[in-house]
Amino acid sequence: MSRYFRPNIASMAGYVPGEQPGDEKLAKLNTNENPYPPSPGVLAALREATNQSLRLYPEPLSDSLRNIAAEVYGVRLENILAGNGSDEILSIILRCFVGRGDRVAFPVPTYSLYDTLVKVQDGELVCVDYPADFAIPPELHSANAAVTFLCNPNSPSGTLVSLTEIERLARAVFGVLVVDEAYIDFAEDPGSSAICLIQSTPNLIVLRTFSKSFSLAGLRIGLAFAPAELIAGMMKVKDSYNLNHLSLVAATAALQDLSWMQQNVRRIQQTRRQLVDGLVKLGFYVYPSHANFVMAQRKGQEQKALYQALRERKIYVRYFDTPELRDSLRITVGTPEDVERLLQEIGAIQKDSVNPF
Numbered sequence: 174m175s176r177y178f179r180p181n182i183a184s185m186a187g188y189v190p191g192e193q194p195g196d197e198k199l200a201k202l203n204t205n206e207n208p209y210p211p212s213p214g215v216l217a218a219l220r221e222a223t224n225q226s227l228r229l230y231p232e233p234l235s236d237s238l239r240n241i242a243a244e245v246y247g248v249r250l251e252n253i254l255a256g257n258g259s260d261e262i263l264s265i266i267l268r269c270f271v272g273r274g275d276r277v278a279f280p281v282p283t284y285s286l287y288d289t290l291v292k293v294q295d296g297e298l299v300c301v302d303y304p305a306d307f308a309i310p311p312e313l314h315s316a317n318a319a320v321t322f323l324c325n326p327n328s329p330s331g332t333l334v335s336l337t338e339i340e341r342l343a344r345a346v347f348g349v350l351v352v353d354e355a356y357i358d359f360a361e362d363p364g365s366s367a368i369c370l371i372q373s374t375p376n377l378i379v380l381r382t383f384s385k386s387f388s389l390a391g392l393r394i395g396l397a398f399a400p401a402e403l404i405a406g407m408m409k410v411k412d413s414y415n416l417n418h419l420s421l422v423a424a425t426a427a428l429q430d431l432s433w434m435q436q437n438v439r440r441i442q443q444t445r446r447q448l449v450d451g452l453v454k455l456g457f458y459v460y461p462s463h464a465n466f467v468m469a470q471r472k473g474q475e476q477k478a479l480y481q482a483l484r485e486r487k488i489y490v491r492y493f494d495t496p497e498l499r500d501s502l503r504i505t506v507g508t509p510e511d512v513e514r515l516l517q518e519i520g521a522i523q524k525d526s527v528n529p530f
């Protein structure tokens with residue numbers, strides 16, 4: 174039984190029992206959701222699609238979405254796989270390329286689901302520490318892994334590595350390189366995406382999600398971009414109808430209104446500057462962020478008390494209880510009002526505290 178029932182490896186990143194997202198006083202800055210609504214075009218398309226046709230199964234290969242995504246991202250239909258969130262695609266990748274004892278490498282700290290999924294597959298974890306500046310650690314190139322993950326921009330640091338470094342890594346690794354670009358739309362340089370490398374790099378898979386920049390976390394939509402041979406393999410592993418009809422409709426409409434997403438990204442980038450400035454004034458070191466969150470650090474000083482004090486004031490941020498991250502908080506860029514409130518509360522908590530956090 175224990176072989177099959179292993180609840181200890183289940184990950185519910187950022188999930189807080191009893192949390193009430195509808196609570197207006199709650200500033201929910203812990204799971205990197207977008208504070209702005211999806212495009213009005215998406216909401217209209219969803220309303221229109223909510224009819225008797227829902228009795229039918231959805232498109233098995235998500236062709237309508239893949240067609241428009243091919244146009245938007247300058248690739249071909251056979252270079253794209255759609256998933257029920259990029260989390261599902263991560264799971265498909267592990268099931269496709271990793272069997273018992275196969276090595277899976279990634280730099281840490283990073284997105285915690287990679288670790289969980291490798292354990293589910295009984296793969297061998299090869300975790301390589303990031304250096305202080307979050308550049309790609311040289312040991313990653315020679316880890317001899319069936320799959321190497323690179324989260325870019327990385328979570329929780331928000332830092333970005335260049336396309337040149339990604340190309341070099343892809344050429345050096347033994348197996349497949351997966352670049353998880355969940356947050357890439359928030360990068361300062363819009364040309365930072367590795368999608369342009371898939372034609373020339375046979376072992377590269379690039380992942381995108383609609384949960385962050387497109388404000389559609391509730392509908393679970395992700396895309397993988399890769400050479401056709403890799404996509405064909407992953408297609409065999411996915412469930413027959415892995416994306417539901419409404420998610421397909423919403424994602425297609427979202428790609429037809431890119432300017433809505435881009436406008437929200439600009440607002441978030443502006444609020445990110447406000448958040449970084451405020452945190453620096455409050456005494457934090459803030460890693461250079463290319464995402465819709467920042468990592469704020471007070472070197473060597475545990476931040477759990479500040480995290481808890483903020484929770485009591487209905488401000489949720491992310492605290493990671495691990496030796497290397499205890500002195501940091503990951504904070505989602507919310508609305509300017511959320512950020513103002515967060516900064517004021519941190520200031521007030523610091524004033525009240527005998528030992529400053």
Ligand SMILES: Cc1ncc(COP(=O)(O)O)c(C=O)c1O
Binds near residue numbers: 260284
């Ligand atoms: C780095 C990273 N990759 C993937 C995901 C999952 O995205 P999705 O909502 O598309 O499953 C997240 C979600 O927080 C993430 O932080």
